Amino acid sequence: MGDSAEYLMYVDGGWRRAVSGATYDAIDPARGAPFGKVARGSRDDAQLAIHAANRARDTWGKVSLWERCDYARRVADIRDQHKEELADILCTELGKPRHGEAKMEADEASQPWRIAAEQAKYFEGHTKPAADPSKRVLTFWRPRGVVAALTPWNFPAAIPGEYLPFAMVMGNTVVWSPAPTAAATACKLMECIHEAGVPAGVVNLVLGPGNEVGDELVASRDTHAVGMTGSPQTAQVIASRAGVKPCLFELGGNGPIIVFPDVDPAEIAASIGFACFFAAGQVCSSGGRILVAERLQRDLTDALVEESKRWIHGDPWDPNVVMGPQNNLQSVNKVAAHVADAVTKGARIAVGGHRPDHPGFFYEPTVLENYTLDSLINREETFGPVAPITSFSNEDEAWRYVNACDLGLVSAIFTRDVERAWRWAEQLNTGMTIVNDWTHFWEHHLPFGGLASNRSGIGRIGGRHTLEFMSDLKIIVFNVGRPSEGLPPMAGR
Numbered sequence: 001m002g003d004s005a006e007y008l009m010y011v012d013g014g015w016r017r018a019v020s021g022a023t024y025d026a027i028d029p030a031r032g033a034p035f036g037k038v039a040r041g042s043r044d045d046a047q048l049a050i051h052a053a054n055r056a057r058d059t060w061g062k063v064s065l066w067e068r069c070d071y072a073r074r075v076a077d078i079r080d081q082h083k084e085e086l087a088d089i090l091c092t093e094l095g096k097p098r099h100g101e102a103k104m105e106a107d108e109a110s111q112p113w114r115i116a117a118e119q120a121k122y123f124e125g126h127t128k129p130a131a132d133p134s135k136r137v138l139t140f141w142r143p144r145g146v147v148a149a150l151t152p153w154n155f156p157a158a159i160p161g162e163y164l165p166f167a168m169v170m171g172n173t174v175v176w177s178p179a180p181t182a183a184a185t186a187c188k189l190m191e192c193i194h195e196a197g198v199p200a201g202v203v204n205l206v207l208g209p210g211n212e213v214g215d216e217l218v219a220s221r222d223t224h225a226v227g228m229t230g231s232p233q234t235a236q237v238i239a240s241r242a243g244v245k246p247c248l249f250e251l252g253g254n255g256p257i258i259v260f261p262d263v264d265p266a267e268i269a270a271s272i273g274f275a276c277f278f279a280a281g282q283v284c285s286s287g288g289r290i291l292v293a294e295r296l297q298r299d300l301t302d303a304l305v306e307e308s309k310r311w312i313h314g315d316p317w318d319p320n321v322v323m324g325p326q327n328n329l330q331s332v333n334k335v336a337a338h339v340a341d342a343v344t345k346g347a348r349i350a351v352g353g354h355r356p357d358h359p360g361f362f363y364e365p366t367v368l369e370n371y372t373l374d375s376l377i378n379r380e381e382t383f384g385p386v387a388p389i390t391s392f393s394n395e396d397e398a399w400r401y402v403n404a405c406d407l408g409l410v411s412a413i414f415t416r417d418v419e420r421a422w423r424w425a426e427q428l429n430t431g432m433t434i435v436n437d438w439t440h441f442w443e444h445h446l447p448f449g450g451l452a453s454n455r456s457g458i459g460r461i462g463g464r465h466t467l468e469f470m471s472d473l474k475i476i477v478f479n480v481g482r483p484s485e486g487l488p489p490m491a492g493r
């Protein structure tokens with residue numbers, strides 16, 4: 001990847017420039033400098049891809065399920081052959097440390113492709129009993145049509161795998177638009193799909209700004225479902241543009257981590273550090289705020305300050321570096337604004353709290369103490385390497401902090417008291433609660449998503465849950481009696 005690298009779109013089985021010929025710079029966030037040019041798609045390019053996906057629908061729907069699964073498995077095999085190159089791209093394009101986070105994501109990127117291929121074969125319909133003795137009722141799954149997939153930049157190799165293979169194996173065709181800062185990673189996946197021989201039009205890649213390309217995909221009458229991972233703010237816009245189309249939204253979080261007085265802060269500090277600092281805090285399941293029992297606050301704060309020192313940041317190609325930059329200037333400014341807001345409202349910076357003095361969009365691993373209920377850090381997703389701690393004197397006070405934020409994706413509680421663990425786990429308003437560990441646990445066959453009463457999303461991703469979203473349930477009723485036998489009694493007959 002030199003400065004002259006060029007990243008193109010993939011439509012109807014071929015690579016292409018934007019209809020307008022426009023491009024934008026691909027930026028290396030660790031240097032804050034360009035490393036290539038990306039084709040800047042517009043509504044016209046989105047339309048071309050939508051047409052291609054609709055043209056491919058009929059033929060793809062007739063390819064047998066077993067064969068569609070073979071294609072997905074082939075993509076997985078080819079991805080595995082390109083792991084090293086993919087890790088290089090993740091390091092360049094996202095600043096992910098090459099020997100840690102980038103390698104980890106590249107190693108795992110093929111997994112959901114295999115899981116989709118395995119699970120689709122066992123995704124059965126049902127026969128249903130009916131009160132009417134002359135009826136036999138069957139349900140089975142059919143494709144929805146053209147799926148619009150919109151993916152974020154934070155795990156740009158892994159997250160497309162949560163949509164694309166599941167849509168494909170169920171017989172849908174796809175138009176995919178990744179976040180503009182993740183185009184190079186997207187092109188690498190598209191190369192693997194092409195090499196696997198997936199027929200033209202089945203998966204199409206359109207690059208460009210979300211509010212043009214993404215909006216066209218969402219609002220078009222010729223797309224039939226939307227799968228989107230991103231921020232609650234974007235989902236709000238999409239929901240208003242998609243009409244009655246089914247939407248799967250996987251959105252942001254601000255995971256509370258609640259630490260009760262019966263645990264040892266030294267034992268749990270590494271788990272909490274990982275929850276807050278991994279991927280420079282740019283994970284939807286990051287530990288966004290920590291509530292600790294009063295008597296443990298000092299020890300936990302000190303332990304996290306020590307922990308923060310292990311998160312060495314800097315040149316992501318350096319084998320000693322474990323934390324990369326924020327994705328873009330806007331993101332790093334948001335982290336700085338959240339920290340400044342907390343400090344203005346009375347919080348103290350225990351460590352970090354600055355942008356380091358080197359190029360790129362870095363922010364130091366930061367531990368904040370005594371943030372207040374109304375601070376942005378308690379109410380909104382920060383999406384940066386910040387571990388904000390505040391203490392509670394009783395459970396009611398802890399609940400007040402937890403409930404001051406209406407994001408609800410992943411929470412964690414640390415306690416040895418089983419009764420308390422159950423009570424809190426059941427009542428916390430998050431899609432997932434982890435007891436006694438970090439917040440990032442998830443595997444691709446498991447359900448994941450936000451609870452309906454908050455801004456963290458709608459629906460569940462993962463394994464059969466994604467297969468379900470990618471399918472319509474068809475119901476067929478067979479009458480096995482004479483046609484008139486089942487008619488209800490009517491007056492006068």
Ligand code: NAD
Binds near residue numbers: 177212283285457
């Ligand atoms: P984003 O909302 O800016 O963008 C997400 C996707 O939507 C991108 O593909 C973007 O191009 C597209 N988009 C933007 N505006 C659009 C519009 N008006 N119409 C249609 N599409 C549009 O999010 P981001 O900054 O790329 O990602 C970070 C966010 O993603 C964070 O909030 C994070 O928590 C969330 N996230 C959630 C999960 C999860 O599984 N719940 C996983 C990863 C990231």
